[in-house]
Amino acid sequence: MKWKQDPYFESIEQIHKSLELKPIIALKNFIAREPSGSIPISAVSKRGLEFDIHINVARFMRQYPSIFEEFTGPLYNLPWFRLTQEAVEIDKEKRRVYEECRDDLREGLRRFILMSREKALHLKIIKGLEWYLGLPSDFLENPEVNLDGSFRFVEMEDGLKGLAVVKNEGEKVLTVLQRNAIKRGVYSGEPNEAIEFPLFPSQGLRLRRKIEDWLIEFQRLPYVSPYEDYSHLDPSTDLAEKRVVGFLHELLSLFVDHTVERKRLLCLKKQFGLPQKVHKAFERHPRMFYLSLKNKTCTAILKEAFRSKSAIPSHPLLNVRKRYIKLMKQSGRILKSRRVTNRSVDQPNVVKDLDPDYEEDCKGGGAMAD
Known part of the structure; x- marks a missing residue:
């Protein structure tokens, strides 16, 4: 069957910006976990692949000034980054959603596992899809808070760790x-x-x-x-x-x-x-x-x-991601504004001041030395 492009689905931002947003959120979470709320670039410069970033990490962060604010650090004039106030506010909302909707997130994970053949999944599979399920990156690291009695950690047949779900009788x-x-x-x-x-x-x-x-x-x-x-x-x-x-x-x-x-x-x-x-x-x-x-x-x-x-x-996490995407788009406008400003600063004056000696010669009748 021949594929045909559908302009409606090609234009939905929340779909096509999601992949771009994923590494941004990973970096945002890393910064937010720091007690000071800021990091030197050296803390992440060698960890690009960990965040699914395939260019220089500093360059990547500078592409999103509406989310990452750069400043000069306390030592050696190294670049440091912190979250902008807008990003901090959205992060607070995200944390609130996680708290208020923990049961919904747990139920989504439970249903995902219940569709599997053994009613159990490798942890690496769950980790690989946690972005799509809307789970925080540390969801499985806090089972006493995030999981209930229907979940249990198991060892799968290949020796890897897994998470299983037990259905209620007659459910x-x-x-x-x-x-x-x-x-x-x-x-x-x-x-x-x-x-x-x-x-x-x-x-x-x-x-x-x-x-x-x-x-x-x-x-x-x-x-x-x-x-x-x-x-x-x-x-x-x-x-x-x-x-x-x-x-x-x-x-x-x-x-x-x-x-x-x-x-x-x-x-x-x-x-x-x-x-x-x-x-x-x-x-x-x-x-x-x-x-x-x-x-x-x-x-x-x-x-x-x-x-x-x-x-x-x-x-429950959809509106939070939409807010991040909206904030992410502001970066484009900020960078464009900076480019315009830099061009105007670098633009040479069209009319230059005349050389003072030349002006004096003109006043004296225009006589020139041989």
Whole structure:
């Protein structure tokens, strides 16, 4: 199926600025943890890869003067950085959200783990997706505060540490798709009951008649919740594909921006029982997902989250990230203003003062020495 650009999804800032924001937040957190609230550049200059920064760290921070304020340190005239007052205020709001919405963050993590085959995930997988789940970087380091009795740390089969979730007896976890279908009165939760995925065609994107007919039959298939056992499914069937598509829908609904870099899903295949070419599911269902090729990567977007905003609950951290993006954009205006100011300072005077001796000669009749 030929990919077609959708201007609407290509223009959503919270999606396409998210990757740019991630290293900024990592640096911001590093500075905020310092008792003095400031750091010398030497504290981070050799740690660019740790923050996912691929240029000189000082140069990177100077690109965002609305977030990082540079000043001369107390020793050796080294450059130091601290957060601007606006960044400090947003950081306070973020901390408040973490405190007030800890239960929501915990539930998102719980659901993520419950979709896995063993109801347990490697810690490195959770760490790799904590940005998308909206978890603070130290969330797992404080289990007594952030986790409840349903979580337990385990040793996985390959010897690596993992986090498992124990379901309550008789507990039935419903996906956002199931909850919405129940609200609409089109789903009762009976076995082998169908739920049609909400579809949102992009303008100018037409499916072949054969694909249209297949999609109608696909929608009529029973809905297989990603929280249920799928071991009995034949991976080559359309029913197995509907389970995979349902998993991707639920996964993206848990994420802050309801998007994910497609390559991030590669590490999930074994743990979540996904097919080798799981990325093809996004391409085969362009009315559910949109693939953006901006920022030199491929980002999968859940269309329903943006076309039917009341259908997918908003993540508690979303507004905080939007504020950071707005502040981040101010940096461009600040740098532009500085460039204009510097050009005006460096601009030479068009009319220069005459040499005093030359002026005297002119007054004396213009006689010149031989």
